[in-house]
Amino acid sequence: MRPSAKKIASLLSQKGHKLTAQRRAVIDVVVNSREHLAPAALYERVRRAHPAIGLVTVYRTLEMLHELGLICRVHRGGKSRTYTLAPSGHHHHLVCTECGIVADFTDCDLEVLQQRLSQETGFKIEGHLLQFVGHCRNCQGGT
Amino acid sequence: MRPSAKKIASLLSQKGHKLTAQRRAVIDVVVNSREHLAPAALYERVRRAHPAIGLVTVYRTLEMLHELGLICRVHRGGKSRTYTLAPSGHHHHLVCTECGIVADFTDCDLEVLQQRLSQETGFKIEGHLLQFVGHCRNCQGGT
């Protein structure tokens, strides 16, 4: 179940952050978007409800929400980051290289591999990034 | 076995590209570096052998080698790309978030997962990105 804007706002203030109109506006957009959005795209949408907001504030708010684990960030090849509401817990992505749509999935079964790598390399492994790329149903016909 | 500079150079000209001093210099650095290097870092090293080279040329050469599949590119969280000589075939990375060092590994066993996802989502999956992050042996003590 996706968290509501109210829930996120209240978590924010519990953590000692102020609840400004700008932050509410950013949270609203994130909560009401199914897609992964880049800061610039989010900024456009937020402006509809709050025309005076600055792009900087959007960046800052997204970073903050990300640090609190409330939204999730995906890096897409050098271009820009995208953010989306964090589904509860650990998950991964399936990205369409044609249209950029992102599907989520949750199970990955990497513990065994992780443990072996940890032993072999001496790394203390703290996380992983798993992402499949391909073409979504809609983009399979075309050139 | 890692390909030699000669081998790469000859592949380049086979593909109809000119063999310039600048390209040779970039190839030499890539072949002689064990690490994954960002274009700027590569540029610094190439300048030792070829002081007049431009950063643009380094970018262009890396892009070209990458398109030919001769070197491999890693995206590291929004910052910059890094390049390294392509080990033969499929492989993945283990990145230290402290010092940025990258270790490679080759086996990932994702076929089963991939097939299931493909069925569930309708995606035609063409590849995947698997990367572990953590702290390497040297960076585990510090703050």
Add this chain to the structure above:
DNA sequence: CTTATAAGTGAAAAACATTTTCAATTAAGT
């Protein structure tokens, strides 16, 4: 309800990595 103040804001500038442009240079085939 005021007040104090630390947190938050936005415009502009800085900081980056990367790409584009374009005139000058050069590798490689004839």
Add this chain to the structure above:
DNA sequence: ACTTAATTGAAAATGTTTTTCACTTATAAG
């Protein structure tokens, strides 16, 4: 050697993200 299309490098353009700093405001205390 000659020709020419590919390549180069400086500078400018682009695009994203961060920093700076003077101004504003949410929130807690009185």
